[in-house]
Amino acid sequence: MSEFIPKPARPAPATEIGVIGWARKNLFSSIPNAAITLLTVYVLWSVLVPFLSWAFVNADWVGSTRADCTSGGACWVFISVRFNLFMYGFYPEDSYWRPNLTFILLIGFLIWLSIPRIPFKKIGAILALTVYPVLAYVLLYGGFGLEVIPTHRWGGLMLTLVLALIGIVVAIPIGVILALGRRSEMPVVRMVCVIFIEFWRGVPLITILFMASVMLPLFFVGGTDADKLMRALIGIVMFQSAYMAEVVRGGLQALSKGQFEGADALGLSYWQKMFLVVLPQAMKIMIPGIVNTLISLFKDTSLIVIIGLLDILGMVGQALADPAWLGYPAEGYLFVAFTFWIFCFSMSRYSIYLENKLNTGHKR
Amino acid sequence: MKKIATLVGATVAIMATAGAHANTLETVKNRGAVQCGVSDGLPGFSATDSTGRWQGIDADVCRAVAAAVFGDAEKVNFVSLTATERFTALQSGEIDILSRNTTWTLTRDASLGLNFTGVNYYDGQGFLVSKDLGVDSAKELDGASVCIQSGTTTELNLADYFRLNGMSYEPVLYDTSDQTVGGFEAGRCDVLTSDQSQLYALRIQLSDPDSAVVLPEVISKEPLGPVVRQGDDAWFNVVKWSLYAMINAEEMGITTANAEEMKSSNDPSIQRFLGVSGNMGELLGVSNDWAFNISKQVGNYGEVFERTVGTGSPLNIARGLNALWTDGGLQYAPPVR
Numbered sequence: 061m062s063e064f065i066p067k068p069a070r071p072a073p074a075t076e077i078g079v080i081g082w083a084r085k086n087l088f089s090s091i092p093n094a095a096i097t098l099l100t101v102y103v104l105w106s107v108l109v110p111f112l113s114w115a116f117v118n119a120d121w122v123g124s125t126r127a128d129c130t131s132g133g134a135c136w137v138f139i140s141v142r143f144n145l146f147m148y149g150f151y152p153e154d155s156y157w158r159p160n161l162t163f164i165l166l167i168g169f170l171i172w173l174s175i176p177r178i179p180f181k182k183i184g185a186i187l188a189l190t191v192y193p194v195l196a197y198v199l200l201y202g203g204f205g206l207e208v209i210p211t212h213r214w215g216g217l218m219l220t221l222v223l224a225l226i227g228i229v230v231a232i233p234i235g236v237i238l239a240l241g242r243r244s245e246m247p248v249v250r251m252v253c254v255i256f257i258e259f260w261r262g263v264p265l266i267t268i269l270f271m272a273s274v275m276l277p278l279f280f281v282g283g284t285d286a287d288k289l290m291r292a293l294i295g296i297v298m299f300q301s302a303y304m305a306e307v308v309r310g311g312l313q314a315l316s317k318g319q320f321e322g323a324d325a326l327g328l329s330y331w332q333k334m335f336l337v338v339l340p341q342a343m344k345i346m347i348p349g350i351v352n353t354l355i356s357l358f359k360d361t362s363l364i365v366i367i368g369l370l371d372i373l374g375m376v377g378q379a380l381a382d383p384a385w386l387g388y389p390a391e392g393y394l395f396v397a398f399t400f401w402i403f404c405f406s407m408s409r410y411s412i413y414l415e416n417k418l419n420t421g422h423k424r
Numbered sequence: 425m426k427k428i429a430t431l432v433g434a435t436v437a438i439m440a441t442a443g444a445h446a447n448t449l450e451t452v453k454n455r456g457a458v459q460c461g462v463s464d465g466l467p468g469f470s471a472t473d474s475t476g477r478w479q480g481i482d483a484d485v486c487r488a489v490a491a492a493v494f495g496d497a498e499k500v501n502f503v504s505l506t507a508t509e510r511f512t513a514l515q516s517g518e519i520d521i522l523s524r525n526t527t528w529t530l531t532r533d534a535s536l537g538l539n540f541t542g543v544n545y546y547d548g549q550g551f552l553v554s555k556d557l558g559v560d561s562a563k564e565l566d567g568a569s570v571c572i573q574s575g576t577t578t579e580l581n582l583a584d585y586f587r588l589n590g591m592s593y594e595p596v597l598y599d600t601s602d603q604t605v606g607g608f609e610a611g612r613c614d615v616l617t618s619d620q621s622q623l624y625a626l627r628i629q630l631s632d633p634d635s636a637v638v639l640p641e642v643i644s645k646e647p648l649g650p651v652v653r654q655g656d657d658a659w660f661n662v663v664k665w666s667l668y669a670m671i672n673a674e675e676m677g678i679t680t681a682n683a684e685e686m687k688s689s690n691d692p693s694i695q696r697f698l699g700v701s702g703n704m705g706e707l708l709g710v711s712n713d714w715a716f717n718i719s720k721q722v723g724n725y726g727e728v729f730e731r732t733v734g735t736g737s738p739l740n741i742a743r744g745l746n747a748l749w750t751d752g753g754l755q756y757a758p759p760v761r
Contacts, residue, residue: 145474149476212503274508277512277513278515278516366508367509368503368513370464374464377464378472381467382474383467383479383733383739386629
């Protein structure tokens with residue numbers, strides 16, 4: 061009697077595994093799906109190929125004048141000769157180290173505060189919220205022996221970042237206070253907060269900027285007018301904190317009543333209840349909402365073009381009017397879009413990372 | 425809406441005159457720089473070059489004023505302004521001169537508390553046509569389709585012109601200048617209309633600029649000039665005469681290159697102009713070599729024109745109405761004496 065020797069398993073049919081199997085399952089599982097796949101491939105092909113050959117293959121990368129753009133593709137020379145202008149605006153060239161240092165310090169603080177392994181978080185946070193703003197102000201604007209660079213010389217990406225960062229950092233605490241005020245049981249506080257929020261939320265940002273730039277100076281006739289950038293910043297912070305307040309309120313309302321009652325039952329005071337029990341949980345729920353508002357603020361900053369402050373979009377728009385470089389709007393706007401995308405995408409990734417890190421399994 | 429606009433205009437005018445900065449010249453001298461409001465980007469008029477320096481015929485007017493006041497044409501702070509906020513910026517004292525291709529009209533002159541100091545560019549609405557059309561004059565455009573950048577004056581002027589000449593047309597409206605050029609290039613229309621100075625800038629953006637021509641007809645008057653606040657005649661005079669000095673310099677043949685040697689000219693009017701004799705500058709409240717500084721550092725009107733919008737620039741605009749009165753144009757300056 062021969063021993064039973066099981067035959068080795070035969071490999072799965074080629075149509076079920078590997079690339080072919082995957083394609084069969086996901087791309088060509090039925091006739092309509094196959095048709096959609098082919099159509100998509102065709103559309104991608106007819107859009108991507110000309111774009112890639114325009115943007116990369118046929119593009120001109122090096123040079124210093126319009127005459128260097130000969131190949132008929134994208135003229136990235138337009139960007140490279142003006143790169144510094146797009147980054148710093150009219151900031152004097154020999155002082156570029158000042159915004160650079162400010163930015164490097166900012167990145168340093170962000171790394172310190174956002175990567176869990178680095179210790180002394182408390183000291184970092186205190187330094188970032190007290191010393192850094194003063195330092196950044198002195199570095200960017202001047203004083204204490206540094207040459208004063210008036211804000212009308214600021215521009216480009218640097219201005220975008222200044223607006224967005226100040227808007228974000230100042231609006232969050234104001235927003236939290238407004239949200240708590242709106243849910244407060246004291247009628248006067250509640251009314252003030254509701255009116256503030258509803259007023260600023262009911263007006264488009266463009267209108268606020270116009271008011272700040274066009275109407276405000278008329279009330280200060282006589283020369284005591286505040287700086288234009290300062291006026292725009294106040295407008296942005298007011299607008300942003302109203303939105304932030306609503307995001308925070310959303311987070312507060314998502315918490316179950318039991319948390320509030322539990323804290324009360326423990327005999328905690330109002331502020332203890334808020335800071336020890338409610339806000340830590342609410343903040344976690346609010347992360348996507350907050351980041352969403354931040355990203356939209358970052359993009360909204362380019363609206364300041366309408367009051368003549370030249371952020372990165374404004375600088376590009378302005379460069380397009382240089383008679384020596386007329387006719388490269390596509391390159392300019394693509395560059396701006398790419399820059400904005402880098403910042404917005406990183407913010408969005410960091411928010412996902414934070415959500416995962418703080419996920420304690422209470423997902424609903 | 426119109427009532428509100430008038431009301432706002434009147435309020436603004438009252439506030440501006442009430443709070444007008446009594447002595448702008450003094451303020452400017454103390455500050456050490458002229459605050460100059462320019463357009464946030466208009467080819468040939470004000471735009472930054474790749475080193476970040478403001479170039480253009482409007483920017484150079486401010487440089488001329490700085491040269492007159494400080495003897496240094498670089499003592500200018502440029503402030504970029506949008507069309508909506510330009511007058512407020514001037515009224516509130518944020519800027520000292522508005523040099524931002526602003527059309528001189530009665531309404532603006534009379535109701536905004538402002539004064540136009542002269543005309544540094546005579547513009548007007550014109551037509552750009554493809555050479556293939558074989559048209560030499562706007563009078564032959566009966567039945568044409570016309571690309572227009574939306575903006576009511578342009579549209580109204582166009583309608584008036586065609587009605588006046590008993591012709592019909594078909595409007596094709598666009599929002600931005602890029603789109604207008606795109607439409608024209610794609611053949612959506614036979615003719616593109618805009619201010620002439622803009623037509624030349626739009627023409628460069630065509631893939632083959634030589635395939636299109638700007639027709640000689642101008643169908644509207646758009647005199648562009650620098651503006652100052654009303655009620656400060658000393659400053660008004662300085663700005664007005666800085667512009668006139670550029671035009672006079674061209675008439676006398678004084679250029680950046682020969683300003684130094686012209687000082688030894690024995691023509692009394694040139695001597696007076698360059699401050700070798702007389703006290704013309706003192707009368708204006710600036711130094712006597714004010715016109716010399718303008719000619720030397722900024723150049724005469726013709727040089728500035730050619731450098732920024734004329735043959736020396738990619739725009740390649742002909743002098744036309746902006747030629748000196750002696751050459752059949754409209755640029756005419758009262759004598760310095």
